Amino acid sequence: MGAPDFASLPHIGEAVRRKEDYRFLTGGGQYTDDVNLANQRYAVFVRSPHAHAAIKSIDVSKAEAMPGVAKVFTGKDVEGKMGGLPCGWLITSTDGTPMKEPPHPILAQGKVRYVGDHVAMVVADTLEQAKNAAEAVEVDYDVLSAVVDVRDAAKGTALHEAAPDNHCYKWALGDKAQVDAAFANAAHVTKLDLVNNRLIPNAMEPRAAIGSYNRASDEYTLYVSNQNPHVERLLMTAFVLGLPEHKVRVIAPDVGGGFGSKIYLYAEDVCLTWGAKQLNCAIKWTAERNESFVSDAHGRDHVSHAEMAMDKDGKFLAMRVHTDANLGAYLSTFSTAIPTILYGTLLAGQYTCPQIYVEVDAWFTNTAPVDAYRGAGRPEATYLLERLVSRCGWDMGLSQADIRKRNFITQFPYQTPVALQYDTGDFHACMDKAQVLADVDGFDARRKASEAKGFKRGIGYSSYIEACGLAPSNIAGALGARAGLFECGEVRVHPTGSVTVFTGSHSHGQGHETTFAQVVAARLGIAVDAVDIVHGDTGRVPFGMGTYGSRSLSVGGSAIMKALDKIEVKAKKIAAHLMEASDADVEFANGEFTVKGTDKKVTFGQVALTAYVPHNYPLDKLEPGLDETAFYDPTNFTYPGGTHICEVEIDPETGVTRIDRFSAVDDFGNIVNPMIVEGQVHGGIAQGIGQALLERCVYDRETGQLLTGSFMDYTMPRADDFPEFKLGHVCTPCTHNPLGSKGCGEAGAIASPPAVINAVLDALHGVGVKDFDMPASPGRVWEAIQSAKA
Template sequence: MGASDFSKLPHIGEAIRRKEDYRFLTGAGQYTDDINLANQRVAVFVRSPHAHAAIRSIDASRAEAMPGVARVFTGKDVEGKMGGLPCGWLITSTDGTPMKEPPHPILAQGKVRYVGDHVAMVVADTLQQAKDAAEAVEVEYDVLPAVVRVEDAKKGPALHDAAPDNRCYKWAIGDKAQVDAAFAKAAHVTKLDLVNNRLVPNPLEPRAAIGSYNRASDEYTLYVSNQNPHVERLLMTAFVLGLPEHKVRVIAPDVGGGFGAKIYLYAEDVALTWAAKQLNCAIKWTCERSEAFLCDAHGRDHVSHAEMAMDQDGKFLALRVHTDANLGAYLSTFSTAVPTILYATLLAGQYTTPQVYCEVDAWFTNTAPVDAYRGAGRPEATYLLERLVTRCAWEMGLGQDEIRNRNFITQFPYQTPVALQYDTGDFHACMDKAKKLAEVEGFAARRKASEARGLKRGIGYSSYIEACGIAPSNIAGALGARAGLFECGEIRVHPTGSVTVFTGSHSHGQGHETSFAQVVAARLGIPIENVDVVHGDTGRVPFGMGTYGSRSISVGGAAIMRALDKIETKAKKIAAHLMEASDADIEFAGGEFTVKGTDKKIPFGQVALTAYVPHNYPLDKLEPGLNETAFYDPTNFTFPGGTYIAEVEVDPATGVVRIDRFTAVDDFGTIINPMIVEGQVHGGLAQGIGQALMEQCVYDRETGQLLTGSFMDYAMPRADDLPSFRLDTNATPCTHNPLGTKGCGEAGAIGSPPAVINAVLDALADLGVKDIDMPASPSRVWEAIQAAR
């Protein structure tokens, strides 16, 4: 079944209410912290108060003597008994050498390298006993100088012996000679320096984990709030603990948001699982919010210089970029891929720029590890490019819409100069629809009305593209991935005709239990309530690579479609036998099997029952049962794109920015459930606007102390900070997956930051403000206005 045929089926494109919401809204969800096992103790981690220090000694004797304390584990207890946390993506430097990959111990050994680094784990009968004992662990430190920013990392001191200059790698993509030649003949060159601010993910549910061990079976179970339990198990067993994979079960129950921060294998997960055997008990740890600020993987943190070469008409000739990326103190699971494969390959954007060259230096600093956060490299690329394109427009005397329209790609497939090949899109259509929805024609009148009230009004554009459904495995492997990037789906048809779907994708707010059920119900012609979706359990699901990179429906859904293909093929043979026809003459639609050219037909449910009660069954040709499993490895990324238009008012007296209206028009290909898509876009826009105007993770430059360690200091957007968004879509279905879908989960966070900042700068242009970094907080905007005066 092709994508065009699939999109016409019942249930596809219907705004069906989410099946899972009843249990969430009534408090019946089951999150990791809701689970309590027999013989369970509680863990608390002793964390470093210093950004960089040598550990002289650890004395846990007083703590271990306290009531209820079972054990205090330190780096000496785990040294030589397990490996460190692995990095899942190898990057090769421009000189051909592999990236520097220093050890990342489960508990600190000899040195701590960021505030929050794991020093010891206290296990006690109750949480309060564990907290009290953690306070009693005595650690002597020799404090060392800290490096926080990339410019400081270049000068030292060294964090790791393996990286004496603090550089992890120098990487590049594109043809530098061709780019330099294009710049030499350019009529105009626009230059821009910008910072992509560090963010703290802050999902509603903090991380949590319970490690347990069964002596009778020699099996471990880890309950964990995680986005990809199979990958968690693979990394933990194969690279850290050296355990047989079949002896470890990882269960990720309901997960209250992830945004990338719950993709990774964390030290806490390993420590709990290993210690469960040592103490012969289950051990539970639930992260507190202030702890999460310190130890969850952060996002973004790039410092870049970008240049665009143009001809006299504003046509792009070449793009040249240098980025310094802050990786934090250690390499997190996918951290090395974010500023390289997931960033630089998107710098062509929606434009026919003939040549692009990007060079990336990645640095270790005394800060929390940085990894993928909603969008993962694509927001960084889009922010750089769309800020630069708007600056090009202003310098060339063109409108923000006009310069984009002059440079949009119009012929597909389109091979970019930075590896990716876009299969389809219609960028002009998204722009036109966005301008109409945003009522751009009335902007001048609205600006005049704002001026009358002493306010400055600006409009900002952003035309983004992203690469979703990371794939294919062989290409990803050639680019350094240390894992496959396929997905698995199993369809289990029951005798009554109801269906259970087992998917390797994991839902943590995306609505899989509804959208996947819509796909199966549409294909089999059965009621949606007859489809159950199971995920998040390595003991029940064959395998899977989890949920991130907007891959669930395009990769996980495609795997389910392949399993459904197998179900249909077998079911047609059973139906042919029942109707005494050739299986080549059997057609299947609307939940019924028919014989071509006749009025013979039987329902899907009858075929399902026959498969399990095979009294009249082609046993010589088919096995009983109707279960099928399929794996899907995409042949390419999918490429959602769109145009966002922000309109803001700025009070020059206070620097306060108010978003008056925000318009988003996206191309997500085939849409399964528009209500779920709209919710995903809303969430992404809130996070992107939060980055643009409010959020910033700040460390003290001298001491490495986290200055924004709570919601008292780290500003998150509230409902009254955001307008009612105007949303629409313009679909060009993906050409290489059976659903025609492209992914929608990260788009809002990718396209919105540059639109907002471009609008703020447009508002302040006549005051002489040329640039401003995110977040455009009132103080920062006010200071920029004063400096321009």
């Protein structure tokens, strides 16, 4: 069933209310912290107060003697008994050597490398007892000098013996010689230095986990707030604990937000699982918010230099980029892929730039590990490119719209110079619609009105493209992935005609239980309420790669569609038998099987019942039952894109920046539920604006202490920081998946930061501010204005 047919089916494109919201709104959801098991104890982690120190000794005697304490585990207890946390993506340096991959122990062994590093796990009968005992663990540290800024990493004290210069790898993409030649002959070159500020993810639900062990069956169960339980199980069993995979069950119940920070295998998860067998009890841990600040993987943190070569008319000829990427103290699960494969390959954006060369140096520092955060490499690429493109326009005397329009890709498929091939898109249509939605024609009048009040007004553009789906597996493997990137779907039709779907995708707020139900209901011609979606449990779902990279519908939904193809084939054979016809003459639509040229028909419900009550059934040809499983490995990424336009008003006396208007037009291909898509775009824009105006993770450059360790210091956006977003859509369906969908979950976070900062720079251009890095907080804006005046 092709994409155009799918888009016209009932239920597709309908704003069906989310099925899962009733339990969330009435307190019926079950999150990891809601789970309590028999014989359960509580864990508290002793964390390093130092960014870099040798551990001279750890005295746990006082702690273990305290009431209710079962055990205090340290690095000595696990040393030699298990592997360290693995990195899931191997990057090869430009000289052909593999990246440096230092050990990442689940409890520190000999050294701590960032504030929050795991030193010990205290297990006690109650949480209060565990907290008290954790205070009694005595650690003698020999404090070492710390390095936290990626620009200082090369000359800082070595974190790891395996990386004495703190350098992990040098990666490059593109033809440097051709790029250099293009620059040598360019009429104009625009240069830009910029920082993509480090962010701390803050999901509503902090991380939590419960490890348990059953001696009778020699089986482990881990309840965990995680985005991909199968990958969590695979990494933990195969690379860390050395356990048979079928002896470990990972259950991720309702998850209150993830945004990438819950993709990874964390040390706490392994400690609890392993410790459960050592103590023959369940062990529960729930992070407190201050723990999340220091221990969750952070996002972004790039320092880059970019250059664009142009002809005399502002046409792009070549681009050169160098980025220093901060990986933090250890390699997190997907960390190495973020500033390389998911960053460098997106630097073409929406533009016909014939040559691009990007070089990335990745460094270890005494900070929390850095990994994927909503968008994962794509926001970093878009921010750099869209800031650079706007600067090109200003340098060439062209508007932000004109510089983009004269360089847009117009012919598809389009092979970029950085590996990716876009299958479809209409960038001019997105731009044109966004300009109408933003009332660009009325901007000059609004600017004059702001100036009359003593304010500065600016408008900023961001025309983005992202790559979703992260596939196919063979290409990903060639690029360093250590796992497949397919998805699995099982469709189980019940005798009454209702359906249960088991998907390897995992919801952490995106509405999968509704969207996937709409897909199945549309295809089978049944009610949405007749479809249940099961996810997040390795004991029930055959396999899966989880949810990230806006892959759920385009990859997970396509796996379900492939399973539905098998269901339809078998169901037609059953229907043909019931109607005494050839299955080649049977057609299926709107829940009914008909024979071409006749009035014969049977319903889907009749076929389902026949499959399980096979009194009149071709048993010589078909097995009873109607249950099919399929795996889907995409042939290419999907490529959502669009244009976002932001309008800001700035008070130059205080530096306060107010977003007055924000308009976004996106191309997500076919849309199943526009209400859910709108919510995803709203959330993404809000997160992007948070980075652009407010959020910035800061470590003390001398001591390595986290200075933004709570909401008192790390500013999250609130509702009154946003205007009413205006959204529009253009649809060019994806050409290579059965749904024609592209993905929508990350778009807002990718496109909005450069739109905001370009608007800030447009507003401040008249007072002499030519450059500015995020966040545009009042103090930073005011200082930039004062510096320009000086």
